[in-house]
Amino acid sequence: MAQIRYVPLGHRMSSRMGRFLDTMSHFPPYRWSMDVARRLGVTGRTLVIAVPWIWLMLFFLIPFVIVLKISFADTRLGVPPYTSLVEWGQAGYLQLKLNIGNYLFILKDSLYFEAFLSSVKVATISTIFCLLLGYPMSYGIARASPSWRNTLLLLIILPFWTSFLVRVYAWIGLLRNNGLINNVLMGLGIIDEPIVMMQTDFAMYVGIVYSYLPFMILPLYSNLEKHDNTLLEAAVDLGATPFKAFLRVTLPLSMPGVIAGSMLVFIPAVGEFVIPRLLGGTDSLMIGRVLWDEFFSNRNWPMASAVAIALLLVLVLPIMLFQYFQAKETAGAAHR
Amino acid sequence: MNQNRSFFLLTVLVLGFAFLYIPILSVIAFSFNESKLVTVWGGFSTKWYGVLFDDHQMLDGVWLSLRIAAVTACGAVIIGTFAGLVLARFGKFRGRTTLAGMVTAPLVMPEVITGLSLLLLFVAFAPLPLVPDQRGFSTIAIAHITLTMSYVTVVVQSRLSTMDESLEEAAMDLGARPAKVFLVITLPIIAPAIVSGWLLAFTLSLDDLVIASFAAGPSTNTLPMMIFSKVRLGVTPEINALATLMVSTVTIFVIAAGVLMARQEKTRQRDAQMAAATAGVLPQP
Numbered sequence A: 001m002a003q004i005r006y007v008p009l010g011h012r013m014s015s016r017m018g019r020f021l022d023t024m025s026h027f028p029p030y031r032w033s034m035d036v037a038r039r040l041g042v043t044g045r046t047l048v049i050a051v052p053w054i055w056l057m058l059f060f061l062i063p064f065v066i067v068l069k070i071s072f073a074d075t076r077l078g079v080p081p082y083t084s085l086v087e088w089g090q091a092g093y094l095q096l097k098l099n100i101g102n103y104l105f106i107l108k109d110s111l112y113f114e115a116f117l118s119s120v121k122v123a124t125i126s127t128i129f130c131l132l133l134g135y136p137m138s139y140g141i142a143r144a145s146p147s148w149r150n151t152l153l154l155l156i157i158l159p160f161w162t163s164f165l166v167r168v169y170a171w172i173g174l175l176r177n178n179g180l181i182n183n184v185l186m187g188l189g190i191i192d193e194p195i196v197m198m199q200t201d202f203a204m205y206v207g208i209v210y211s212y213l214p215f216m217i218l219p220l221y222s223n224l225e226k227h228d229n230t231l232l233e234a235a236v237d238l239g240a241t242p243f244k245a246f247l248r249v250t251l252p253l254s255m256p257g258v259i260a261g262s263m264l265v266f267i268p269a270v271g272e273f274v275i276p277r278l279l280g281g282t283d284s285l286m287i288g289r290v291l292w293d294e295f296f297s298n299r300n301w302p303m304a305s306a307v308a309i310a311l312l313l314v315l316v317l318p319i320m321l322f323q324y325f326q327a328k329e330t331a332g333a334a335h336r
Numbered sequence B: 001m002n003q004n005r006s007f008f009l010l011t012v013l014v015l016g017f018a019f020l021y022i023p024i025l026s027v028i029a030f031s032f033n034e035s036k037l038v039t040v041w042g043g044f045s046t047k048w049y050g051v052l053f054d055d056h057q058m059l060d061g062v063w064l065s066l067r068i069a070a071v072t073a074c075g076a077v078i079i080g081t082f083a084g085l086v087l088a089r090f091g092k093f094r095g096r097t098t099l100a101g102m103v104t105a106p107l108v109m110p111e112v113i114t115g116l117s118l119l120l121l122f123v124a125f126a127p128l129p130l131v132p133d134q135r136g137f138s139t140i141a142i143a144h145i146t147l148t149m150s151y152v153t154v155v156v157q158s159r160l161s162t163m164d165e166s167l168e169e170a171a172m173d174l175g176a177r178p179a180k181v182f183l184v185i186t187l188p189i190i191a192p193a194i195v196s197g198w199l200l201a202f203t204l205s206l207d208d209l210v211i212a213s214f215a216a217g218p219s220t221n222t223l224p225m226m227i228f229s230k231v232r233l234g235v236t237p238e239i240n241a242l243a244t245l246m247v248s249t250v251t252i253f254v255i256a257a258g259v260l261m262a263r264q265e266k267t268r269q270r271d272a273q274m275a276a277a278t279a280g281v282l283p284q285p
Helices: A011-024 A028-039 A044-071 A101-108 A110-143 A146-161 A164-175 A180-187 A201-224 A229-237 A242-253 A255-270 A274-278 A287-296 A301-335 B002-030 B047-054 B056-089 B096-108 B111-125 B137-162 B166-173 B178-207 B210-215 B223-232 B237-278
Strands: A086-088 A094-096
Touching: A011 B178, A044 A301, A044 B056, A044 B096, A044 B111, A044 B137, A044 B178, A101 A110, A101 A301, A110 A146, A110 A201, A110 A255, A110 A287, A110 A301, A110 B002, A146 A201, A146 B002, A146 B178, A146 B237, A164 A180, A164 A201, A164 A274, A164 B002, A164 B223, A164 B237, A201 A255, A201 A274, A201 B002, A229 A242, A242 A255, A255 A301, A255 B096, A274 A287, A274 B223, A287 A301, A287 B111, A287 B210, A301 B096, A301 B111, B002 B237, B047 B056, B047 B237, B056 B096, B056 B137, B056 B178, B056 B223, B096 B137, B111 B137, B111 B210, B137 B178, B137 B210, B166 B178, B178 B223, B178 B237, B210 B223, B223 B237
Parallel strands: none
Antiparallel strands: A086 A094
16 A cells, blocks of 8 residues: 555645534434425535525626616716616606616717727727737647746746736836837837837737736647647648648637637626726727716716617627637536 | 748747847846936936835735735636636536636726726615625625636636546546545646646736726726836836846746746656556557
């Protein structure tokens, strides 16, 4: 019998908890409450399911219903700053007041429409750049020798662990008129006067691609790493050039990873607020910024809610696409 | 041909990593800059660290954010482990699709939407008993738990799906009840996933600006909110010093956790192989 030298993380604690559970099961109040639960038809299984289910119902789904409700309200001065939808009429009837003015305004006012359009455009372009940079990087990591692979992966994940705000802030130091890039270029004599990069669309794109690159690389890597190399060898043996083998074998097989990564970049980028606010110009119209200003500056909560619902409608299709592929990937991992 | 490919991949990797790391390194370098002009080198100095440690407002923000992050990480780990267990092990049940959808949606949902919806919930429920009528610590923690439990769930679920179910079945066959099987068999095996889930939830909470801004009351200022308001006014060397401290702490923790887990995993695999060999079963390649 092999001697077990190794004690898993928290093993001692868990076996102590197991013993505690054994003692508990002989303790009368515990037994009685279990009997009551059994008679009510509540099993331990139901209780375990109930914990995350109730939490998410309460703090994820119900809030959306409230946003939907308030988007049909009107603003008023006071706390809370919106009217209620249901009121007791004078004759004692319940009156339902739905105000679709917020939605009509979004459709009519060109500001909102343009903001939506430019958010989708910015997110699309950023996703493409993330893919162009992220695909070869993930491919390179997946093809690296196993000893290198973990280090490279750790280096991808590390920025993800460090503060997002700090990383955006870092770019301000690089891109400013008297920032590092301009100083280096002028020092080398390549340019005579600083290139204006801060508060432009360029800075915003750099910030988004930089912040979301790990989100593209990680799902792509976990897909590419699973590929069977013999398939490529077979393709080459059958006369395909390496490039053609890549196009016909690797690329189609990696599509779930490409879609998962692209959605992980695209969806949050559409609603991005911090990067456009810090790096983009004052005229950069992003819907996340519009929503933020509507809420914090104008204190128009119903309008902000309507913008949020509209944004959600724009994103429903990408989110469902992401969930579909996510479910497929996890199912694939389970059957492995 | 193959060499061309390797060369191309190597170039992209080097450029990509330079892109990822030059900004962070420049922040660290300039935190030791004597000059107040952040991008002009005026000699080595640690004076900005002194300025940072004299800034009591900022330190209060750090302390508040650390406490929120600790509460968030513990809450997210408990609920996220439940969710991961349910999704990976409980098979089909009514409401499974809803649960799976609700778990993955916060991962991609734009923060402005999550933040707004949670704030409206807190405002709508404020008149009810047991609900904090002042927004602050507790509302931010609830919002952060909701956001970060999804990440914990994904980590735990993927760990469980790669884990051999036969161990749990064996314990069950030997007469252990499900709760005991979970505590004695499952929990120790998924412990690394729980630890990394805890760290992930902690850092995500420490980092979040948008959701915290919505969920916080007017008098609550978390660290990211303070950084944001300072950065909006321009670059200050004090932030560089703070950023350097944050980056180096995280780096040390992540590397230490990585090394520790790799070692544990290696011993675990070796033990499993030895056990299999003693039992007369050939170790799996």
